[in-house]
Amino acid sequence: MNRSDVMDLIVTTLQDLLASDPARAGLPIEEGTRLYGPEGLLDSLRLVSLVLDLEQEINDRMDTAITIADSRAMSQQRSPFRSVGSLADYIVRLLADEQQQAA
Amino acid sequence: MGCLTWLFERFANEPSRNFMIWRDQPYTYAWLIERVREWETRLDAADVAPGTVVALEGDYSPQVVALMLALIERGTILVPLTASVEVHKEEFKQIAEVQVVIAIDTNEQSSISRRPTEVRNDLTRKLIASGDPGLVLFSSGSTGKSKAALHNFIGLLEKFKTPRHSMITLTFLLLDHIGGINTLLYVLSNTGCVVTVEDRDPDKVCAAIERHRVEVLPTSPTFLNLLLISEAYKRHDLSSLKRVTYGTEPMPEHTLQRIHEILPQAELLQTYGLSEIGIMRSKSRSSNSLWVKVGGEDFETRIQDGTLWIKARSAMLGYLNAPSPFDADGWFNTGDAVEVDGEYIRILGRTSEIINVGGQKVYPAEVESVLLQMPNVRDVAVTGEPNPITGQIVVARFNLFEPEDVAQFRKRVRDFCRDRMAAFKIPARILIVENEQYSQRFKKMRRQPAATGGTNHESQ
Numbered sequence: 372m373n374r375s376d377v378m379d380l381i382v383t384t385l386q387d388l389l390a391s392d393p394a395r396a397g398l399p400i401e402e403g404t405r406l407y408g409p410e411g412l413l414d415s416l417r418l419v420s421l422v423l424d425l426e427q428e429i430n431d432r433m434d435t436a437i438t439i440a441d442s443r444a445m446s447q448q449r450s451p452f453r454s455v456g457s458l459a460d461y462i463v464r465l466l467a468d469e470q471q472q473a474a
Numbered sequence: 475m476g477c478l479t480w481l482f483e484r485f486a487n488e489p490s491r492n493f494m495i496w497r498d499q500p501y502t503y504a505w506l507i508e509r510v511r512e513w514e515t516r517l518d519a520a521d522v523a524p525g526t527v528v529a530l531e532g533d534y535s536p537q538v539v540a541l542m543l544a545l546i547e548r549g550t551i552l553v554p555l556t557a558s559v560e561v562h563k564e565e566f567k568q569i570a571e572v573q574v575v576i577a578i579d580t581n582e583q584s585s586i587s588r589r590p591t592e593v594r595n596d597l598t599r600k601l602i603a604s605g606d607p608g609l610v611l612f613s614s615g616s617t618g619k620s621k622a623a624l625h626n627f628i629g630l631l632e633k634f635k636t637p638r639h640s641m642i643t644l645t646f647l648l649l650d651h652i653g654g655i656n657t658l659l660y661v662l663s664n665t666g667c668v669v670t671v672e673d674r675d676p677d678k679v680c681a682a683i684e685r686h687r688v689e690v691l692p693t694s695p696t697f698l699n700l701l702l703i704s705e706a707y708k709r710h711d712l713s714s715l716k717r718v719t720y721g722t723e724p725m726p727e728h729t730l731q732r733i734h735e736i737l738p739q740a741e742l743l744q745t746y747g748l749s750e751i752g753i754m755r756s757k758s759r760s761s762n763s764l765w766v767k768v769g770g771e772d773f774e775t776r777i778q779d780g781t782l783w784i785k786a787r788s789a790m791l792g793y794l795n796a797p798s799p800f801d802a803d804g805w806f807n808t809g810d811a812v813e814v815d816g817e818y819i820r821i822l823g824r825t826s827e828i829i830n831v832g833g834q835k836v837y838p839a840e841v842e843s844v845l846l847q848m849p850n851v852r853d854v855a856v857t858g859e860p861n862p863i864t865g866q867i868v869v870a871r872f873n874l875f876e877p878e879d880v881a882q883f884r885k886r887v888r889d890f891c892r893d894r895m896a897a898f899k900i901p902a903r904i905l906i907v908e909n910e911q912y913s914q915r916f917k918k919m920r921r922q923p924a925a926t927g928g929t930n931h932e933s934q
Contacts, residue, residue: 387885389890415832419863419902424884427903431880446864 372433372466375460378402384424386457388417402456418452425462437465476547477607477628481663488665494536495686496670502534509540510547516546520574520586523604524549527571527593527610531555531563532578534645534670539658541576541584542649546627551598551608554650556656559612562620569795570610571595571623572615597624597792604669608791611652611749617709622794623749629788630655632754633772634663641716643690644669644682646697652840653721653745656753657692676701680710687714692745695725698733703852707736721745721753726843734762746821750799752788756838758780765818781825782808829858830866831898841868841901848887850875853920855911870901871911882904 372380382400389395395412405411407418422427422440425454430436444451451461489504495644522528528545529632532538533556545552555563566577571593578584584770593599601608612620643661647667648654659853661668669686671679681690698720701707718733718740725744734742742761746768747753755770769775770927772787783805792798800806813824821830822837827834838856853873870887878886884904891900896898 387881388888390885390890414866414897415895415901416900417865419861420888420900422863423867423903424881428881440862442862 372429374459374463375454377462379428380425380428380454381421381455381459384421384428385412387419388413388424392417393402400455402454402459406454406458407452409459412459417443420454429462433466435466435469437462438470439465477549477631478547479714481543483664484663491663491665492667493665494534494539495667496534496536497670497672498685505536506540506543506653509537510544510602513541513544514548516586517548520595522548522550522574522586524605525551526724527551527553527573527591529553529567529570529572529575529900530554530578533557533667534654535578535657537584537799539576539662539668540579543662546631547608549599549605551610552627552904553610554655556648556650558648559650562612566620566622569612571598571794577721589798593685595794596830597794601626601791603715609655610653611650611699613704613749613824621749621796623790624794625752625788625790630658632788634659634672634753638664640664640666641689642667642669642687643692644672644679644686644688646672646674646679646691646693649856652749653692654754676704676706677709678704680712681713683715684710689714689716690719690720691715693716693721695729695768695881698729699726699846699853701727702732702736712737713739715740717741719743719745721747726839726846728766728843728847730764731762733736744821748806749809750785750790750894751786751808753783754784754786759818765815767817768819775819776805777812777814777819778807780811780813783811784808824862827857829868831858832864833870834896836899837869841870841895841899844891845870845872845887845901848890850878853911855893856901861902864898864902867902868899869905871904871905871907873908873911874906878906881902904934 380433385400389420394468396410407413414419426439444461449457483600485503485507489502491503492500493503493506494501522685524664526621528550529543530538530545530552542552553572559857561565571591573589573591574721575589576584577588581694587842593602598608601624609625611623611625613623643657643666645654646658650657658668669682669688671682683691715737716736719875720766721744730742742758744758744766745753746756746766754768754773756766759765774785785805789804789806809825811825813822823839827838829838841856843852845851851872852875857869859869861867887904888900891904
């Protein structure tokens with residue numbers, strides 16, 4: 372999975388999650404779209420769901436065992452969860468790390 | 475005079491009545507009296523003295539009941555062990571310091587063997603010194619290691635001296651379970667009849683109810699869910715049922731309503747009991763209500779920080795392998811979270827099973843009750859899982875009738891939940907599993923088997 376695959380997956384997963392939120396459904400989702408916090412698309416519960424759905428989907432497709440939300444993610448200087456783009460970057464890094472470990 | 479003289483007198487007054495239907499054959503109280511006498515002779519011959527710790531291996535059968543009564547009358551310490559605890563049998567015998575094992579196989583053939591064991595446990599020694607019969611029950615161990623509760627049998631028998639209705643009762647709970655012992659003693663003390671079933675398949679249970687005109691069905695919410703799912707009630711005449719009792723786990727409200735619809739003539743009663751304190755008399759506000767009044771002459775209850783505490787005359791003497799759970803005044807913390815309305819309480823679930831999502835409490839049973847209403851859902855178990863964001867998250871493991879795409883199913887679950895529960899209760903992790911999620915006692919297993927070596931296929 373390259374970065375653009377990850378982006379696509381984040382966008383479709385977000386669209387699914389937001390389908391139930393009339394105030395936010397259909398809003399454009401781009402690199403810089405804020406996920407959480409002020410002007411964020413998601414509340415904490417939807418953020419947790421997004422992360423878990425992505426984890427399940429990626430691990431299923433890639434036969435990996437990455438954990439997106441853990442103490443490592445929470446202790447980053449800049450939260451990986453601040454925007455769509457930052458989350459994509461973080462996931463790409465996790466996948467690269469896992470590949471390296473496997474090699 | 476033995477401690478069961480009153481009971482044997484009741485049997486003698488109803489010699490031709492059946493005490494048990496076993497493999498569709500009737501056995502009378504006259505037969506039972508005969509077998510108890512035979513066992514007394516055999517126990518004498520085998521030198522099984524009062525105060526001996528005796529393991530009885532077997533499950534509901536005419537001979538097992540006869541032997542059990544003979545052992546109680548003799549003043550032994552009884553350790554019932556059924557096939558459901560097969561893998562733990564040796565461990566349980568060691569904990570209980572079993573000295574004699576009497577096994578009754580599926581053909582009613584028995585064997586007696588001795589174990590070179592000296593009783594060292596102080597609680598057991600004290601009970602033996604008093605001359606009273608004892609009973610050792612093992613907690614189901616759904617939350618860790620099994621604990622062995624030692625009871626004085628005299629305390630458990632006391633409430634059965636008051637005569638009540640004689641009924642035809644289907645046995646369902648195992649004999650090494652407080653509910654199973656309670657059902658048996660209730661039936662025998664009122665010279666009623668126990669109908670046994672080989673299999674807990676809903677259709678076979680319903681067929682037995684129809685054939686023997688069963689009046690009482692003591693069961694669990696999980697079995698009632700399976701009854702609804704299988705639609706076995708449509709294929710059999712269940713009109714003889716006058717009472718359905720359920721306990722051992724919180725009842726999903728939806729299940730109760732549906733059971734009330736399909737069995738309008740039956741009174742639905744919640745029972746409340748624990749291995750440690752015995753079974754309390756209880757009274758549901760109505761058949762479709764989860765509110766219940768518990769207590770009775772021998773029990774006191776109080777609510778502390780939302781948790782039910784009980785003081786019981788029939789309480790166990792203590793655990794054989796754990797510190798006493800009673801406080802200085804003899805109160806026992808049940809660990810069950812309850813809501814209170816006047817004299818009624820509603821059981822919300824085990825305090826230890828409450829899921830804490832960002833500081834808000836979620837009761838697994840409440841979420842399961844909603845999820846079970848979804849089309850294509852056969853069963854579901856809800857648990858908590860640590861999460862760095864919200865502390866814990868709600869995880870739901872589903873059994874489906876027909877396979878479904880996981881991503882689409884996830885969306886369907888969330889859509890279904892949106893208008894039916896607060897957002898924090900909606901499962902964050904949604905899994906489809908293939909293994910059954912209830913134990914041999916038909917109690918929901920929320921603790922999942924270890925990830926390795928099991929048959930727990932999870933589609934993620």
